[in-house]
Amino acid sequence: MMRLFGRIAVGATVLLALSANAPAYYYYVHFDQxxxxxxxxxxxxxxxxxxxxxxxxxxxLNTAKMAPGDGYEALVSELRAAxxxxxxxxxxxxxxxxxxxxxxSGTDSNAGINVDFSDTIPPGLLAYSGVDTPxxxxxxxTFVPITAxxxxxxxxxxxxxxxxxxxxxSWSELxxxxxxxxxxxxxxxxxxxxxxxxxxxxxxxxxxxxxxxxDDIAGVSLLYPAAGNxxxxxxxxxxxxxxxxxxxxxxxxxAAISMNGDAVGAMTxxxxxxxxxGIPPGYYFVYAQAxxxxxxGELTNQNIIYPLAADGVxxxxxxxxxxxxxxxxxxxxxxxxxxxxAGLEVPEGTLTPGINIQVSPRAAMPVNSIRTFGYxxxxxxxxxxxxITGAPQTLLLDGNGIVNESGQVSPGLSIEPLGWLLYxxxxxxxxxxxxxxxxxxxxYAESVVHxxxxxxxxxxxxxxxxxxxxxxxxxxVSGSPxxxxxxxxxxxxxxxxxxTNFTDGTRIVFDGIPAMIVNAVSDxxxxxxxxxxxxxxxxxxxxxxxxxxxxxxxxxxxDVVTYTFPDSGPPSITVSPGALTAGGSTTVDVIGxxxxxxxxxxxxxxxxxxxxxxxxxxxxxxxxxxxVTTAGGTSVPxxxxxxxxxxxxxxxxxxxxxxxx
Amino acid sequence: MRCLQFLVLVGVVCALASAxxxxxxxxxxxxxxxxxxxxxxxxxxxxxxxxxxxxxxxSVFVSDRWKGNGGQVMDLALAGGVLxxxxxxxxxxxxxxxxREYVLFLWHSPSGLNLIIGLSQGLFAVDAANSDALQASTSxxxxxxxxxxxxxxxxxxxxxxxxxxxxxxxAEGR
Numbered sequence: 084m085m086r087l088f089g090r091i092a093v094g095a096t097v098l099l100a101l102s103a104n105a106p107a108y109y110y111y112v113h114f115d116q117x118x119x120x121x122x123x124x125x126x127x128x129x130x131x132x133x134x135x136x137x138x139x140x141x142x143x144l145n146t147a148k149m150a151p152g153d154g155y156e157a158l159v160s161e162l163r164a165a166x167x168x169x170x171x172x173x174x175x176x177x178x179x180x181x182x183x184x185x186x187x188s189g190t191d192s193n194a195g196i197n198v199d200f201s202d203t204i205p206p207g208l209l210a211y212s213g214v215d216t217p218x219x220x221x222x223x224x225t226f227v228p229i230t231a232x233x234x235x236x237x238x239x240x241x242x243x244x245x246x247x248x249x250x251x252x253s254w255s256e257l258x259x260x261x262x263x264x265x266x267x268x269x270x271x272x273x274x275x276x277x278x279x280x281x282x283x284x285x286x287x288x289x290x291x292x293x294x295x296x297x298d299d300i301a302g303v304s305l306l307y308p309a310a311g312n313x314x315x316x317x318x319x320x321x322x323x324x325x326x327x328x329x330x331x332x333x334x335x336x337x338a339a340i341s342m343n344g345d346a347v348g349a350m351t352x353x354x355x356x357x358x359x360x361g362i363p364p365g366y367y368f369v370y371a372q373a374x375x376x377x378x379x380g381e382l383t384n385q386n387i388i389y390p391l392a393a394d395g396v397x398x399x400x401x402x403x404x405x406x407x408x409x410x411x412x413x414x415x416x417x418x419x420x421x422x423x424x425a426g427l428e429v430p431e432g433t434l435t436p437g438i439n440i441q442v443s444p445r446a447a448m449p450v451n452s453i454r455t456f457g458y459x460x461x462x463x464x465x466x467x468x469x470x471i472t473g474a475p476q477t478l479l480l481d482g483n484g485i486v487n488e489s490g491q492v493s494p495g496l497s498i499e500p501l502g503w504l505l506y507x508x509x510x511x512x513x514x515x516x517x518x519x520x521x522x523x524x525x526x527y528a529e530s531v532v533h534x535x536x537x538x539x540x541x542x543x544x545x546x547x548x549x550x551x552x553x554x555x556x557x558x559x560v561s562g563s564p565x566x567x568x569x570x571x572x573x574x575x576x577x578x579x580x581x582x583t584n585f586t587d588g589t590r591i592v593f594d595g596i597p598a599m600i601v602n603a604v605s606d607x608x609x610x611x612x613x614x615x616x617x618x619x620x621x622x623x624x625x626x627x628x629x630x631x632x633x634x635x636x637x638x639x640x641x642d643v644v645t646y647t648f649p650d651s652g653p654p655s656i657t658v659s660p661g662a663l664t665a666g667g668s669t670t671v672d673v674i675g676x677x678x679x680x681x682x683x684x685x686x687x688x689x690x691x692x693x694x695x696x697x698x699x700x701x702x703x704x705x706x707x708x709x710x711v712t713t714a715g716g717t718s719v720p721x722x723x724x725x726x727x728x729x730x731x732x733x734x735x736x737x738x739x740x741x742x743x744x
Numbered sequence: 745m746r747c748l749q750f751l752v753l754v755g756v757v758c759a760l761a762s763a764x765x766x767x768x769x770x771x772x773x774x775x776x777x778x779x780x781x782x783x784x785x786x787x788x789x790x791x792x793x794x795x796x797x798x799x800x801x802x803s804v805f806v807s808d809r810w811k812g813n814g815g816q817v818m819d820l821a822l823a824g825g826v827l828x829x830x831x832x833x834x835x836x837x838x839x840x841x842x843x844r845e846y847v848l849f850l851w852h853s854p855s856g857l858n859l860i861i862g863l864s865q866g867l868f869a870v871d872a873a874n875s876d877a878l879q880a881s882t883s884x885x886x887x888x889x890x891x892x893x894x895x896x897x898x899x900x901x902x903x904x905x906x907x908x909x910x911x912x913x914x915a916e917g918r
Binding site: 111197199201202203205206211212213214215216217218219230231233235388395 | 773774777794795796797799821823824826829830831832833834851853854855857859860861862863866
């Protein structure tokens with residue numbers, strides 16, 4: 084360590100400007116006539132309470148094809164939980180609100196995020212997101228406004244087409260992290276290179292219990308900065324990436340990576356410059372790595388939508404040098420061997436400029452898009468492997484270029500942890516099956532305490548003539564995953580959840596909705612107040628630990644414990660008046676039967692962003708009043724109302740009794 | 745290919761890829777699940793709303809049909825485009841080059857759109873200089889008659905070989 088940090092760069096640092104005009108993270112970028120890079124983003128000045136609402140189509144989903152025990156309400160609750168992940172970022176101003184259900188009449192598009200179930204998803208495509216922006220740029224604009232956004236899920240749920248596998252359950256790790264990822268797109272984030280939630284599936288290290296990394300947080304915080312000055316509390320780095328002949332490189336991935344935590348990245352602009360903001364104070368290496376070539380079904384490197392020129396047609400892809408469009412992964416300052424890289428101290432509130440990197444062009448990038456899989460309980464999971472103690476753990480890698488055509492480990496391939504906390508057991512690199520390689524990874528005894536203090540750990544995959552950096556390939560944890568083995572009603576509305584490895588920060592979720600911890604009896608028993616649900620509803624109960632592990636590491640999706648809510652009779656509601664006042668405000672009185680409205684937990688919608696809910700006042704479990712402002716010229720029947728509390732969704736479209744007075 | 749093989753081990757772990765969330769299809773799966781497999785030149789047409797989505801339509805002038813019963817000109821819809829002053833951007837949607845020849849694995853949606861299967865997985869450009877060569881939609885190196893590589897997921901198949909493979913897959917799938 085002395086060797087490295089004895090060479091810590093002490094380059095000039097300057098106080099940061101308080102604004103972040105450069106697109107540090109990578110957004111949907113449009114260049115204006117003057118060459119300014121404008122990100123696409125929601126215009127907060129047009130949003131109520133800085134909130135962009137998402138609306139879920141009340142039809143189109145073929146629930147009969149969902150996983151056994153799965154259903155529409157469970158999917159809606161997981162959508163709400165995934166959106167709420169972004170609301171947990173305190174350093175961003177934007178919020179995602181749940182706008183309720185909308186009836187997809189075929190032509191409407193809410194001024195928010197529209198979640199559709201569509202038959203326009205062909206086999207092989209499981210979900211996608213899109214953003215609407217004006218066709219032309221406004222002169223002098225500093226950003227391109229997103230006017231609506233779309234998250235499209237297949238009418239026939241995942242897993243049926245092509246793979247032959249079962250439908251992906253809405254409570255699964257992968258479905259949840261995918262929803263988080265898609266909501267990120269809906270906010271204006273593109274793919275990152277740091278194995279974050281916003282990375283593509285091929286390298287993502289996100290988990291249901293800890294979906295966001297520092298890179299994701301930086302991305303949304305810089306696009307919609309909140310008061311409190313995110314930039315001033317973190318550090319920044321700027322520089323330029325060029326080929327060795329001086330040619331600037333567009334769309335080079337650059338990341339600041341810490342041995343003890345997350346990486347934070349950016350991509351270069353056409354002039355080769357980059358700026359990384361939002362780097363938590365600490366010591367970092369900085370490296371430039373080519374964007375991975377397109378994978379199955381992808382069209383562009385890293386599946387990025389390239390920046391668009393002012394003509395609205397021309398786009399700028401990665402720079403090539405004499406037909407060579409990739410380059411040697413290189414650490415600052417111009418070291419292909421990380422042990423010769425210079426460590427940078429990144430203090431808070433300072434900008435470290437001049438971190439320039441020269442790279443050698445390459446015709447190809449044979450080793451790329453590596454993803455690691457955990458193997459915590461004898462079966463592979465999509466989350467990164469865990470390193471708990473000095474005992475070896477299996478690290479399972481999938482990716483391009485690690486196995487040759489003969490089914491052998493590619494010649495020259497070796498895997499090395501970044502830093503000195505972990506090591507690969509010598510002689511353990513072997514082909515697992517087809518394109519998969521396993522190695523044993525473990526912590527040095529003296530470094531175990533450092534390993535378990537933080538989450539993400541990184542590896543380098545060396546080929547014969549290049550190195551591929553994979554951030555967040557391994558997760559350091561202090562104990563085994565939690566499990567949920569039984570859920571039992573206690574008769575007073577609370578529930579005893581029995582399992583293992585519960586900690587102070589354990590969250591118990593019922594189909595994604597958190598239960599309130601009433602009493603932490605022990606590390607194996609928690610008494611919780613479950614969320615509200617309709618009669619006889621069966622919810623899937625999971626434990627999520629703050630170290631990123633969940634009970635899904637132990638129970639496969641189909642084996643997740645369920646809790647069936649008591650039989651209380653079907654819910655119904657009566658609303659008055661029978662119609663909303665067009666162009667004005669209406670107070671709607673809602674009387675419920677077999678309902679459990681809860682102040683702060685009950686959401687009301689009318690199926691369209693034209694009816695904005697300004698207040699919900701719960702007067703009792705069966706009585707609420709909602710204040711609704713309706714756009715002029717808009718006719719909305721009050722029976723279009725949908726009321727969501729916890730896991731309960733009451734809507735005429737779902738077959739519930741909703742009558743108007 | 746790697747995802748499919750891994751399914752044996754991990755169930756649906758590989759069924760998802762994010763962004764546009766993709767599920768990898770093998771060539772055989774594409775052949776079986778497509779409603780039409782055609783070779784033809786494309787010509788850009790109108791953009792139109794389909795629900796809240798904008799689709800850009802292309803006419804495919806079919807020169808060879810490997811599967812399906814459509815006519816000599818087929819309509820093809822790709823998500824995204826510019827319409828009514830609005831630009832709609834969908835990650836991963838291919839951009840077809842007008843006048844270029846492609847092999848297309850198409851899927852007829854229940855609501856009547858002809859879509860490329862797997863977003864862009866079912867799209868292969870025919871090399872104008874060598875009609876027996878295909879190019880992956882991913883704009884990566886050519887796949888030629890001698891079996892040159894297609895990038896990250898090598899297919900090693902010429903146009904003629906692909907045709908034969910598709911015919912065989914369809915026959916076996918019946």
